[in-house]
Amino acid sequence: MRTRRIHASLLATVLAASVLTVATAPADAAGKHKPKARWDVTQYVSGTDRLEVHGRAPGKRRTIQVQVKAKNRWVTIGHKRSQRNGTFRVTAGLDWYGSHKVRVRAAGRGPRFVKGTTAVISPAYAPVGKPADYDLLGTSKSSSWRFNPCQTVRYKVNADDTGQAGLDAARAAMAQLSAASGIEVKYTGATHMIPAANDKKRLPKRTQLVIAWGTHAEVPAFAARGADGLGGPRRGFYARSGRGPVVNMTTEAGVTLLTESYGTSYTPGFESTGVPGIGHLLLHEIGHAFGLDHSAGTDEMMFGGAWTPEADGVFRSRLAAGDLTGLTKVGLGQGCLRKVRGSFRTTQPQAPAPLG
Numbered sequence: 353m354r355t356r357r358i359h360a361s362l363l364a365t366v367l368a369a370s371v372l373t374v375a376t377a378p379a380d381a382a383g384k385h386k387p388k389a390r391w392d393v394t395q396y397v398s399g400t401d402r403l404e405v406h407g408r409a410p411g412k413r414r415t416i417q418v419q420v421k422a423k424n425r426w427v428t429i430g431h432k433r434s435q436r437n438g439t440f441r442v443t444a445g446l447d448w449y450g451s452h453k454v455r456v457r458a459a460g461r462g463p464r465f466v467k468g469t470t471a472v473i474s475p476a477y478a479p480v481g482k483p484a485d486y487d488l489l490g491t492s493k494s495s496s497w498r499f500n501p502c503q504t505v506r507y508k509v510n511a512d513d514t515g516q517a518g519l520d521a522a523r524a525a526m527a528q529l530s531a532a533s534g535i536e537v538k539y540t541g542a543t544h545m546i547p548a549a550n551d552k553k554r555l556p557k558r559t560q561l562v563i564a565w566g567t568h569a570e571v572p573a574f575a576a577r578g579a580d581g582l583g584g585p586r587r588g589f590y591a592r593s594g595r596g597p598v599v600n601m602t603t604e605a606g607v608t609l610l611t612e613s614y615g616t617s618y619t620p621g622f623e624s625t626g627v628p629g630i631g632h633l634l635l636h637e638i639g640h641a642f643g644l645d646h647s648a649g650t651d652e653m654m655f656g657g658a659w660t661p662e663a664d665g666v667f668r669s670r671l672a673a674g675d676l677t678g679l680t681k682v683g684l685g686q687g688c689l690r691k692v693r694g695s696f697r698t699t700q701p702q703a704p705a706p707l708g
């Protein structure tokens with residue numbers, strides 16, 4: 353009896369299941385073509401993952417864009433074509449620290465398709481220092497300098513005096529500044545130029561920043577200024593974001609580090625005891641190039657005096673809380689810059705002398 357009852361209930365289950373199947377089949381067919389997006393990856397530690405979204409967009413073989421919201425504009429950070437049936441899967445590298453609005457959309461002709469969410473990207477460490485400990489170049493907003501945060505900063509490195517280790521360190525520092533500011537950066541190759549050897553010389557074509565090492569003999573300014581490094585904007589024009597204040601948009605910037613201090617006053621890495629790593633000097637001088645001035649906060653990479661190690665005696669070359677705030681003030685969150693046209697400003701702004 354018991355067995356029979358089980359069979360009966362099994363049969364009932366099978367019947368119910370088949371009834372269910374019949375009942376839901378039309379809904380499934382309709383759902384197949386319903387536009388949808390599912391965000392697979394939206395929270396991660398910067399540099400360890402990518403945004404990922406998949407779904408189905410109306411139409412076929414359309415360009416599906418993943419975008420992040422800058423202040424006044426959506427910036428495309430990844431794209432891929434959808435399949436003939438509309439399905440898509442797009443990933444986008446987003447290393448920008450913070451909580452950001454992101455969206456996926458189908459571009460071009462066809463029905464509107466936009467699905468948004470929030471992405472949360474965190475640094476790989478807990479920053480030391482105080483968020484308020486930063487300062488911007490210039491005495492007012494209208495004399496501040498910054499790159500156009502919506503344009504990739506293309507940079508070259510002169511590591512003739514340090515070899516591969518110097519190049520690797522420069523790239524690691526640039527990755528930190530990029531993650532903090534939201535500004536894309538791209539290493540475009542080697543150069544033999546030394547920016548501080550000649551402040552007036554133009555950078556190579558399509559280059560916004562050169563990072564170089566130079567000796568006392570090549571760069572007299574090191575001795576004259578008593579500095580181990582020199583950095584800052586070199587050329588630019590007047591620009592603004594929407595109706596915001598007029599600022600100086602940096603088109604060329606230079607960073608030069610003292611060759612004689614490499615491996616002596618600074619170890620070649622980003623973590624050391626005794627003396628700071630070269631990462632400290634790189635982050636500091638590139639910080640000037642991005643528009644930061646000296647900070648009064650002793651924990652900051654932009655501190656104007658001699659660095660001290662963290663509480664455990666280790667120097668860690670990582671942007672601190674004030675550095676991070678400063679970089680948000682010159683970063684993608686401030687919106688894209690556009691050149692100011694017409695008679696309002698016709699002259700080129702005068703770049704400040706590079707800071708030590």
Ligand SMILES: [Zn+2]
Binds near residue numbers: 708
């Ligand atoms: Zn400085």
